[in-house]
Amino acid sequence: MKIEFSGKNLKVTEALREKVEKKLQKLEKFTGKMVSARITLEVEKHKSVADLVVHCSHDRIFKAKGSSEDMYLAINDAADAIEQQAKKAKGKIMSKRVKVRKEPEIETELIIPQVEKSVNYIKKDEYFIERPMSLEDALMYLEDNKYPLVMFRQIDTDSMCVLFKKDNDEITIVEEKS
Numbered sequence: 001m002k003i004e005f006s007g008k009n010l011k012v013t014e015a016l017r018e019k020v021e022k023k024l025q026k027l028e029k030f031t032g033k034m035v036s037a038r039i040t041l042e043v044e045k046h047k048s049v050a051d052l053v054v055h056c057s058h059d060r061i062f063k064a065k066g067s068s069e070d071m072y073l074a075i076n077d078a079a080d081a082i083e084q085q086a087k088k089a090k091g092k093i094m095s096k097r098v099k100v101r102k103e104p105e106i107e108t109e110l111i112i113p114q115v116e117k118s119v120n121y122i123k124k125d126e127y128f129i130e131r132p133m134s135l136e137d138a139l140m141y142l143e144d145n146k147y148p149l150v151m152f153r154q155i156d157t158d159s160m161c162v163l164f165k166k167d168n169d170e171i172t173i174v175e176e177k178s
Contacts, residue, residue, distance in 0.1 A: 001034045008042040010071075016041065019072060023079040024054070030086040033057040041071060050074040054082055062086060129153075138163050139171065 003021065005012045020039050028034055031054060040051040048071040054062045062085045066077025129141065129152040142150045142163050149164035154175075162174045 002036040004036070004038045006038075006040045008040065010041050010043045012041060016071065016075075019075055023075060027054070027079060027082055027086070030083050030090070031056045031060070031062060032086075041075075043071070048074045050078045052078040052082060060089065132158070135161075135173070142171070 001024070003024070005017060005020070024034065024037055033056065035055045035057060037055070038053045040049075042049040042051070046069060047067055048069065049065065049067045050071065051065045052063070052075075056062065062082045064078040064081035064085065066074040066079070066081065068074040068077060129138070129150065132153045132155045133141075134155050138150055138152045138154075138161070141147075141152075142165070149162055151160065151162045153159070154161050157175075159176045161176070163171060164174075165171055
C-alpha cells in the first residue's frame with residue numbers, strides 16, 4: 001500500500017507516521033484491501049486537523065477530516081469517521097445481497113367451502129396480519145374490527161389460515177394442508 005504524508009505548519013515525525021500506519025492497518029479489516037492513502041496533517045493556532053483519504057479496491061474512496069487540540073486525537077477522529085463510512089458501505093452491499101435471494105416456493109392445498117351466494121370482496125391490506133398469532137387472537141381481531149375475513153399465520157402449526165364470517169354469523173376457518 002502506498003502512503004503519502006504531508007504536513008502544513010508541522011513537521012511529520014516518525015511517531016505520527018507510526019500512529020497513522022497502525023490506524024490504517026486496523027481500518028483495513030473494515031475497508032478491505034487498501035491501494036493507497038493520503039494523509040494531510042495541519043496545525044492552526046490551537047487546533048490540529050488530520051485529513052485522510054483512502055483508496056480501496058473496487059474503486060471505493062473514503063474521505064474524512066478529524067480535528068482536535070491534539071494531533072493524535074485528530075488522527076483518531078478521522079480514522080473513526082472512515083470506519084463508520086466503511087461499515088455503512090458494507091451494510092448497503094450486504095442488504096442488497098439479502099434482497100436478491102428468492103424465497104422457497106411453498107405448495108399449498110386449500111379446501112374451499114361451497115358458498116351458495118357469490119360474494120365480492122375488495123382486497124384490503126387490513127385483512128392480512130403479518131405477524132404470527134393464535135386462533136383466539138385472530139378471532140378477537142375479526143370481531144373487534146368488523147372485517148369480513150382475516151388471513152394470518154398460526155403460531156402453533158405455522159400454517160396460513162383464513163377466518164371468515166358467513167351470513168348467519170357462523171365463523172369458518174380455512175387452513176393450509178401440511
